Amino acid sequence: MEPPLTVGAWTMTADSTVTEPIAAAATTTIVADVAIVGGGLAGSLAAAVLARAGHRVALVDKRAVYPDEFRVEKIGGPQLEMFRRLGFIRGLASVACPYDQVLNVREGKVVDVSVGQAYGLPYAGLVAMARGQIPDPSSLIVDEVTAVTCSDDVQHLELASGRRLNARLVVLATGMAGALGYKLGIRRRVLAAGHSVSFGFTIVRRDGTPFDFKALTCYGERTSDGVDYLSLFPVPAGMRANLFMFRDPTDPVMRDLRRDTEATVLRLLPGLQPYLGDFRVTDRVQNWVMDLSVVEGHLQPGVVLIGDAFQTNCPAAGTGVARLLVDVERLCTEYAPRWLATEGMGKEKISEFYSDRDKIAADQQSLKMARFRQALTSRDDISWDVRRRLHFLRRSITHRVDQMRPGWLAQVRSALRA
Template sequence: MTTNKSVTEPIAAAGTATIVADIAIVGGGLAGSLAAAVLARAGHRVALIDKRAVHPDEFRVEKIGGQQLDMFRRLGFIRGLESVACSFDRVLNIRDGKVVDVSVGQAYGFPYANLVAMARGQIPDPSSLIVDEVIAVSCSDDVQYLDLASGRRLNARLVVLATGMAGALGYKLGIRRRVLAERHSVSFGFTIARRDGAPFDFKALTCYGERTSDGVDYLSLFPVPAGMRANLFMFRDPTDPVMRELRRDMAATLLRLLPGLRPYLGDFHVTDRVQNWVMDLSVVEGHVQPGVVLIGDAFQTNCPAAGTGVGRLLVDVERLCTEYAPRWLMTEGMSKEKISQFYSDRDKVAADQRSLKMARFRQALTSRNDIGWDARRRLHFLRRNITHRVDQMRPGWLSRFRSALRA
């Protein structure tokens, strides 16, 4: 298969017995859909396989900002993001009912399913999305064969596993998941509103935990099209009775854990179903194999509280889809040596390591009650508060100082 031919020929029709593509992406969540759009827009024949035509309304990433937005711009998705999200540029940060500081910077809140739909909508040819399920995959140095539940077969030069934490296909290839921290964190997602229908007095708010015994890292409140979204992040045993209380009566339990919230929220209620995740920290082993590459959570999971998951995912998509996969397709074969280039990429390795480091830091800052971490926690919030007070007296000095450091 020559490079020119693979770029100019369309993907075989999904109704045929055998589908031929340059790259088969298994898993149509955010990672897989973004990767498919980037590669297809570059002219590669892409098959995105997912068992759902419309991604379900799951509790996953619901907010992005900072450097993540720079990556969205580079990949060409910023306008699509703006079309499905609510923007905000100030976050009031509180602890014990007192203002710690105010974060300033563009950010967006959105339903995860809408973001996935936006990414899929960026794929030039809608027929590239194949609604089916991959039940077996056979990989080699040359061509990869995927068997689908419908009885069809898909042939591709490269397989990208973007299957999240579902590892059945990887397991069949001998790829194993090593758990670094079992039940590392618990996350809750829900939407709130004031009972009188009035808006809240803030654009977005973060409330940090007040006692290490509660295991609350922080509650993040931010706008989405449906209202004010809430993400609660905790480091606590998922079997603890408080988890059941949060699911049964989130509002009352939340105020018990974070009493400093009451003046800011007033008389509020939860307007939709409370969703939650228990997250293990894990990485894969035995993944350097010919013809197949793993991205996003399929390679390494993240701590949601650390806020590094989307950043890692975007690094994977950008490095694989703009650097490695296009170069690999220009020459024959898809050997281990080619695949290993992606896993050893400097930016990818740095993002993976930073994610694990931040996961451990957030847990320790939230839960450790020894003298050393108690002092570190006090210093952390004191430094932020002093910086905020100085910035109030001399507006803009902090941004100028940071710009000078980057120069």
């Protein structure tokens, strides 16, 4: 079989993160087993897993260095075990800030303390780590896919540079950018427009002293504010803040959060003041409006969608990375290797991935948690008011019992699982 073609000779543009191919290479045809379109977290992780398993991979993205975007910024809980299984845990630990305790507060009072390993880092750093795990750097092709022609055998991709890329399988990891999928007849159905709004920024104390906590989560106090929670955790640049809200994206408070962040945060979460002291924002406030959506018409020969390209998630629910990792693990360790071992790449093969029980469960759980977080935050009818009070009361009682008898609850849970 023809070896993968090394991509060389690039010239830098005025934007140092973008490269353009030298004209002499414009007619090159690149051959791979798998072409991955989109070099964000999903695409970069998938490329690394497949390439380390010996498959010829071409990862196509417009940027040689992924830009600083407000996306995933913390990894913890069950996600860490999935990173470990996929072989990325050492890479993650080497570039992120670790923390193992989160102080959870509401209305100025401690609800409980979460204990468990977690890591904080910017999304661009997370993507760079994943790309750094790809054995051959030339697998990254800095270009843009303009068209895809799919069949039961070989898939043909046209690049903006004029080159062509042939592969047996195409993986669309393009996030919510659906232009290529649209050309293939794949449509996105919006389940909830403007479902949630997220803000990201970095803070420090004005006097330069460290905060009195490793990490902190402050939950919203009033349903009318639409604040789910503010999460504070360490990243290499300082203490990162992620604020998650269920509120009309056109509400004036969104402008206030961008222009007068410190005062607006304390107005929305007055119980936070004793924990933060006198603080200031050190960087640009970024925000993101998320629609909940799923794709239709995606079952096609030779092409598979993963991550947000298949289904979006609610950032407040914290299920996006878990879904993404399930997609990468199931596709790249179970299905793609088996598909490549035999002839053809028809719909019957592709449907196996979309029918995978773990994938379906992760997708359904993500939508379920998105709706739960919104209701728990914003619903003001009696049933949800009672449910909200019981939710935090149960956590508070559990925390107090565990303080009085450390380890007792863990023993009970272990016994119930046995």
